[in-house]
Amino acid sequence: MYRLALRTLRLRKGGFLATFVAVFFGALVVSACGGLMETGIRSETPVQRLAAAPIVVGGQQTLKLPKDDPAALEPEEKHKFENATLPERVRLDAGLAGRLRAVPGVTDVVGEYSFPVLAGRASALGHAWDSAVLTPYTLQGAAPKPGEAVVDAGLGLAVGDTLPIAAHGTVSPFRISGIAQAPQAMRDAAVFFAPSDAERLSGHPGRFDTIGVFGGDVAAVTAAVGDAGVVATGGDRGAFEFPETGKGGENLIVLAAVSGGLSALVMVFVVAGTLTLSTQQRQRELALLRAVGTTPRQLRRMVLGEALVVALLAVGAAVALGPVLARWLFGQLVDHDVVPDVLRFEQGWVPAVVAAGASLLAVVGAAFVAGRRASRIRPAEALAEAAVERRWLTPIRLVTAILCFGGGTALAIVTVAVMTGPVAASTAGPAVMLWAFGLAAISPGVTKLMAVLLRWPVEALTGVNGKVALRNTRVGAVRAAGAVTPIMLAVGIATANIYLQTTQEAASNQAYTEDLRADAVVAGPGGLDPAVLGRVRAVPGVAGASEYVTSTVFVEKPFDSGQHDDGRPALGVSELTGNTVEVPSTLGHHVGDTLSLKLGDGTPVDVRVTAVVNQRPGFERLVLPADLLAPHTTLGLAPQLLVRAEAGVDSATLTARLREATAGLPVLVGDRETLIAAHAKGNEVGAWVNYLLVGMILAYTVISVVNTLVTATARRRREFGVQRLSGFTRGQVLRMAGVEGGLIATIAVLLGTLVAAGAIVPFCLVVTGSVLPSGPVTIYLAVLAIAVVLALTAILVPAWAATRGRAVDATSVGE
Secondary structure: OHHHHHHHHHHOHHHHHHHHHHHHHHHHHHHHHHHHHHHHHHOOOOOOOOOOOOEEEEOOOEOOOOOOOOOOOOHHHHHHHHOOEOOOOOOEEOHHHHHHHOOOOEEEEEEEOOEEEEEOOEEEEEEEHHHHHHOOOEEEEOOOOOOEEEEEHHHOOOOOOEEEEEEOOEEEEEEEEEEEEOOOOOOOOEEEEOHHHHHHHHOOOOEEOEEEEEEOOHHHHHHHHHHHOEEEEHHHHHHHHOOHHHHHHHHHHHHHHHHHHHHHHHHHHHHHHHHHHHHHHOHHHHHHHHHOOOOHHHHHHHHHHHHHHHHHHHHHHHHHHHHHHHHHHHHHHHHOOOOOOOOOOOOOOHHHHHHHHHHHHHHHHHHHHHHHHHHHOOHHHHHHHHHOOOOOOOHHHHHHHHHHHHHHHHHHHHHHHOOOHHHHHHHHHHHHHHHHHHHHHOHHHHHHHHHHHOHHHHHHHHHHHHHHHHHHHHHOHHHHHHHHHHHHHHHHHHHHHHHHHHHHHHHHHHHHHHOOOOOEEEEOOOOOOOHHHHHHHOOOOEEEEEEEEEEEEEEEEOOOOOOEOOEEEEEEEOOOOOOEEEEEHHHOOOOOOEEEEEOOOOOEEEEEEEEEEOOOOOOOOEEEEHHHHHHHOOOOOOOEEEEEEOOOOOHHHHHHHHHHHOOOOOOEEEEHHHHHHHHHHHHHHHHHHHHHHHHHHHHHHHHHHHHHHHHHHHOOHHHHHHHHHOOOOHHHHHHHHHHHHHHHHHHHHHHHHHHHHHHHHHHHHHHOOOOOOOOOHHHHHHHHHHHHHHHHHHHHHHHHHHOOOOHHHHOOOOO
16 A cells, blocks of 8 residues: 555655645744754853863852741742842852862962943943953953053054043043954953952952863862852853853744744644545545555555654655754844844754654644544445545544633633733733644534634625625535634634733833832943942932832742742832832732842842732732842942922933033933833834744645635636536636635634634733733734635636636646
8 A cells, every 4th residue: 555655656756745845834833943942952152252161150140048947948949049040140259269279189279250331432341351261361452551451452442542441330441551352252241340449340349250260170179169069061161151141042942942843733633624625625636546445444544654754744844944943033033132142052853753753643643633534434325425525523633622712711720710911821822823733623514614603705796607606615515614714713812922922022111000109210331339329319400310220039938829920020219118018919018017138149038018009910029129139139239210300390301410410421212102112112022022922823724725725726627627617717716715705704703703812801801901912913914814815816827827728628637
């Protein structure tokens, strides 16, 4: 039978080409997503500044519980916090360098400061000159003394120049004493200071970002470090130099898992639909094989053999091109700041194996289901069913539909009853796929039912052509469902994901503007000197000003079971002082309670609740004093001041006065709209990722729609010929095909809208209190237009080609 399967490939190129396309693009997307996931898991970062140090010690970025109070949390809560990643850089006590020098075999220990500076108009990182050996840099000129600096050769400066350098909120002139040349290309330019200047400008005196160790045994160094830090060698050193790669890798893993998983599920249904359609079109041929003595087992082996031959070719091409697509996607993510540009793309053999295995498993399952009916039915019944489709509902379809609808209903209930704010998307999103797959499992029956419901408007608008199209759709429900399903998936997934994103953005922007009382902002890219606050408050027309710091904290005691693995958002303002905190009412705390927190860099602190405030659900945050929160951020200073104008002072006047008052400082002044635009831009990264995900799945489903419709329509050449011989003109046949395309698109759009509503409505009820999403209606109209144009084009073009010749010639061709 396998030999027969190979022969049939040559005679049925169209059907097998459709299967090849479906498997190829599905395996291609899964392989590419696997490459992104492997890159995120590896999170390999080339070492640059620390390349010469064989051993590097960095801060412990993973939150650990205090050992002296093991009963502080429940066991499951301990596990949760042990896996939490601290969002701010954890620095090392400078005294650790002295202990490391005492380790036998250690020849040198070098502490490293790394802080943002603005050298003229060029952004760079500041360091102490004694840490230049960690790269190492070569020097032209002299080492810097206090008040001097050595600058990177790429900055284009000369020895003897005097340059204003902004660091840690201040600007001071520094004389250029030398030019440093790096041995390799570096992402960030470097400016080196005398050790005393570097310690002061870093904003964290007595604390190193990292420590480089030369010589010594790794085990001995690790023992000397103990719990004070983490020891890294080889490629792991890059994570200390670029700590943002840890979070970037996590984001990449989540993105790849979601997009790859959804693509794999879509591939299962698309491949199953394609093979089912191909087998259904060959029903008469398979029935004749049964009639001449072919056993059911031989028939199943033939169908499986045909599918496997095509699948192996498609999978081979897909896994070869998968890294190309993955690298392109990775480049897009880097360009849009989703992942750091220093993260290295890595794709080995594992994603190829996973993609090949998933694709072949989908093909084998689909071929088994497609060939099962043809192999079990009696030959006489098979010949009858080849002319008129009868049965389509199987126990597998029914069970799949029940499970999917049950799961979608459960997720909708959880979304409304349990979730709050944007977190609701974590349950609303998967519900889309469950509703879609449930409808896809029973799509022939749903398609036939929808055709009956649409009978009167279709006949009223299209006359006899509509009657014939309706009858074709009802009688060929399985064939029509093969086209309805991918369009329904595309409409449902696109509409739901886009409107979930626009609704979430609108809710986030509304929550931000509701609490925003500022009329202007003073921002410092490298942080603001605390003295700037007093200068701004003294400006005429200023009613109030406050530092504005954002970070993340972890509530340890009493344990906050509602916080996420990445903690609670925290806001620092100048109105609060001391160890105090304002908490949202949803946490259940009272004024006077004491909370034990871990700040963003892991520093423990006890704070007293001074106020309980009502905040928008899902956007709750703790409010702390700015001077308590800011020193424990990576920057170490407040990055912004929010300024409110007195009554009668307009925004333009206020910003002009603020620019005059802060002239000469490394700050930027903007109005209220600048603040709102900056917040909205922060949401654009998440939106772009979501749109990329939707685009990938849509591209695959579009290909599948065209693939299915073109194949199905091209196989109807004999049917079109018979219609023309019975009195239909070619134009009437094409109009009838157009009505069928419009009917298929209408059914798919209605079902896709129903699928999207199953996710959008619960989410919107939670986030906005409305059943309708936020976002322009043009998004929905555009999705509908694409679906209609796609269906009509994919049907009319092959129908036009199938009716080009004489009708009598068309009736003489085989199936």
